[in-house]
Amino acid sequence: MSDPLFDLSGRVGVVTGGAGQLGSVYAAGLAERGMRVAVFDVEDGDLPDGVRSIPVDVTDRSALEGALRELEAEWGTPHLLVNNAALDSPPDAPAEEVGPFEAYPESSFDAVMDVNVKGVVLCCQVVGGAMAREGRGSIVNVSSVYGMLSPVQDLYAFRRERGETFFKPVAYSVSKSAILNLTRYLATYWGKTGVRVNTLTLAGVWNDQPAEFLEAYDARVPMGRMLRAEEALGALVFLASDASSYVTGSNVVVDGGWSAW
Numbered sequence: 001m002s003d004p005l006f007d008l009s010g011r012v013g014v015v016t017g018g019a020g021q022l023g024s025v026y027a028a029g030l031a032e033r034g035m036r037v038a039v040f041d042v043e044d045g046d047l048p049d050g051v052r053s054i055p056v057d058v059t060d061r062s063a064l065e066g067a068l069r070e071l072e073a074e075w076g077t078p079h080l081l082v083n084n085a086a087l088d089s090p091p092d093a094p095a096e097e098v099g100p101f102e103a104y105p106e107s108s109f110d111a112v113m114d115v116n117v118k119g120v121v122l123c124c125q126v127v128g129g130a131m132a133r134e135g136r137g138s139i140v141n142v143s144s145v146y147g148m149l150s151p152v153q154d155l156y157a158f159r160r161e162r163g164e165t166f167f168k169p170v171a172y173s174v175s176k177s178a179i180l181n182l183t184r185y186l187a188t189y190w191g192k193t194g195v196r197v198n199t200l201t202l203a204g205v206w207n208d209q210p211a212e213f214l215e216a217y218d219a220r221v222p223m224g225r226m227l228r229a230e231e232a233l234g235a236l237v238f239l240a241s242d243a244s245s246y247v248t249g250s251n252v253v254v255d256g257g258w259s260a261w
């Protein structure tokens with residue numbers, strides 16, 4: 001039986017960064033539920049059936065306007081915007097990016113803030129603005145437990161013990177904190193328009209990390225394990241659908257209990 005509360009069929013969604021690890025799961029999961037999904041990404045990636053790619057850089061407002069025009073011409077104004085595209089420092093990031101805070105490069109700070117904060121603001125202006133004119137829509141801004149709370153630098157101690165310098169860098173945390181209040185700002189700004197805006201906060205996602213990291217991480221989580229990418233989908237479907245019709249300005253935390261102790 002399909003549940004009308006969670007029914008997404010016939011609706012149109014935009015997933016930014018939809019070619020990445022989590023974005024591709026969102027795009028596939030929403031498409032399986034009957035949504036027409038457009039991925040806004042700088043990479044092509046491996047897109048599932050029923051998902052179309054519109055190559056666009058989220059930091060480029062006129063490119064976003066072009067992407068929206070292309071989408072609206074075929075499918076109409078989106079019902080859902082998932083602001084998922086972001087930059088983080090990968091485990092093999094250049095040494096200066098994961099070195100001491102005091103020497104964190106200004107250029108890295110600017111690059112991360114550009115995509116993770118300005119990119120989200122621009123997508124909200126362009127796609128969210130169209131939703132507000134239409135008088136309906138749901139925006140899901142993706143944050144991280146590292147935006148609610150400080151990173152636990154001890155999780156990376158095993159790398160320092162090997163003689164590498166590795167600190168989880170500052171820009172990612174700062175950028176993900178900004179998401180929490182952008183959500184609140186827009187939830188109130190668009191409160192009466194029918195556009196709802198919420199944050200989806202995730203903890204670390206399993207991605208074949210080194211055993212020493214997994215051991216330290218799992219010990220830090222009440223549920224004793226990392227998030228599996230598919231497990232972020234339930235909260236997204238809730239926020240996308242009418243099941244959350246009175247939910248706006250909130251932060252839905254999917255963290256296995258990370259923030260509970």
Ligand SMILES: NC(=O)c1ccc[n+]([C@@H]2O[C@H](COP(=O)([O-])OP(=O)(O)OC[C@H]3O[C@@H](n4cnc5c(N)ncnc54)[C@H](O)[C@@H]3O)[C@@H](O)[C@H]2O)c1
Nearest residue numbers: 017019020021022041042057058084085086144202204205
């Ligand atoms: N993976 C985790 O452990 C984790 C934990 C908490 C939160 N998150 C959040 O989930 C989201 C997705 O993370 P992921 O692990 O899937 O990342 P990912 O690196 O696999 O995917 C990010 C995608 O964003 C795209 N992108 C980067 N810059 C862009 C730009 N300027 N314009 C358009 N697209 C751009 C990339 O091409 C990539 O496809 C991020 O917002 C991240 O902060 C991830």
